[in-house]
Amino acid sequence: MVISDHLEALTKIVLHNLRYQHDWVEVHQYTKPELPRPMIYGLPPKRLYVHPDEQVAIIRAEKETGQRIEPEPELEWVLPLHLSEKWTPGQFAALFDAIDSIPPGGPDPDSFDLDDPASQWKLWQGPKRGKRVLLATVQDDSTVTYYWIFDGLVKPRQN
Template identity: 70%
Template sequence: MSSPDHLTALSRVVLNNLQYQHDWTQVKPHEQPNLPRPLLYGLPPKRLYVHPDEQIDIIKAEKERGEPIPQEPEVEWVLPVHLSEKWSPAQFAALFDVIEAVPPGGASQEGLDVDGSDAQWRLWRGPKRGKRILLATVQDDSTVTYYWIHDGLVKPRQN
């Protein structure tokens, strides 16, 4: 098991990397009593993830409107881990069980449709989005590599 000092140091490395290398804002530690370990959350400079089904809905809506749909960034969860740590699917499942889909400070997108229609692509944002965590893997030289971890199965994106 990791010591609290080790977890704090990992979080600090990832927080600094997000802020100073990747231009994230509002990056904060998140702790709650039933959380297996501290998480971070923050706002990236651009939207990092679009669900494959949302991507299809956006393309259809853009074709109907004749203009691009803005892709505003969303507040994201970040889990700092060290490369030497071994995580099981059960550990990730326990983490997903105790978090909300949208981190604190994440704007609810419900009821914010610009043109008053019930746009299908909006259903993928806000509290209705699937739970996901950006896994921040820290190496011994402080290099940080990021991977998406989803709660459940997600089909691959189309490029």
């Protein structure tokens, strides 16, 4: 994949922002022929997203064990975009088709214990995890704004 100067600059801005403004670690650029552009994946300092059903499973596990459960951070996909770009649903669908739900280096979805009722909430970090991408929208002044985008319909979170 030949990366244009424009895409390379966007990717560098977002990589820098994640590492030095948001304290992400293990941040890597990711390219493959099926992807329409380079992506990034990395590990944020704290958990960014908890699925609503995972939230319910965590509450159940906390009641069963009597201990507070604090979900650990997990690797996340990031897509650098410029504010002026217009993406279609078809482009996002192609992007989701080209990636796995868990970025490289994340847990193996087959390594989870499906029979342990106290750890059912952990399945949301593996086999139950849906595809999601953090859109990193870069503005002309290099400000980066982040938005979640999911593959398919996702139940709204409860606050």
